[in-house]
Amino acid sequence: MGGHGTTPARWFLARRLDEARSLLETTTWPMTRIAATCGFQSVVTFCQNFVSAYATTPTYYRDRFAAG
Numbered sequence: 001m002g003g004h005g006t007t008p009a010r011w012f013l014a015r016r017l018d019e020a021r022s023l024l025e026t027t028t029w030p031m032t033r034i035a036a037t038c039g040f041q042s043v044v045t046f047c048q049n050f051v052s053a054y055a056t057t058p059t060y061y062r063d064r065f066a067a068g
Helices: 007-027 031-037 043-054 056-064
Strands: none
Touching: 007 031, 007 043, 007 056, 031 043, 031 056, 043 056
């Protein structure tokens, strides 16, 4: 599953964050809905994981990359 040396948990987290990025780009959903849809227990957990993975906040990411 995933790349070399990637645990199933890390692989799954990466897929959830990919989905979150897509939703940030294509919807105007609030962070609470994106977090819940992508399986995060809270917005705080979602934001912490997003920043850790992409070195930017979900809000800043949306502002830069949202369609339209």
